Amino acid sequence: GEDVEQSLFLSVREGDSSVINCTYTDSSSTYLYWYKQEPGAGLQLLTYIFSNMDMKQDQRLTVLLNKKDKHLSLRIADTQTGDSAIYFCAEMRNTPLVFGKGTRLSVIA
């Protein structure tokens, strides 16, 4: 299909790891992105991965890319209450970004 797919909700306990999954559609997408949106706020770029990479690590964030399955995941280690937000996966088709509907992460203290 045409859509970037994400599960809508994820709930984890503080200190645990969170894994947010995304399935994208265009195998020619060059970059894939994760953005974070806190309540009432804009979109904050978290990280991105180039399509010729399998993995990218940035502090508590690990991005895994499976090009064969068009599957992208974001792992947040040691999840904190401040990580509670909506996380958007996006693929770049030419220059505009195509976003998933977002995964709402709730962190339980």
Added chain:
Amino acid sequence: DSGVTQTPKHLITATGQRVTLRCSPRSGDLSVYWYQQSLDQGLQFLIQYYNGEERAKGNILERFSAQQFPDLHSELNLSSLELGDSALYFCASSGLGTGGYQETQYFGPGTRLLVL
């Protein structure tokens, strides 16, 4: 702070009216993008400008128009407003608008539009 600024932060208006949303890109960025975020449609790309010229068009209604000025700021004009136009409108900017890592888009805080 992404370096992208948008004004106003909030806008309340009535059906049939016209509004203008303003965006200033990050220093040095030539490309500006407009996105609409609504509950039912999610984040949708509207239009892209690169150095004053329209570069790409998405799901932008004919009632909406945009432009990018010589100083690279951009305005999104929404006219004959309907209730369904109520949404969060984001502006983003990127370096060159031509591909590669320069394409990473940085988003402004958004303008929340409420049409009554």
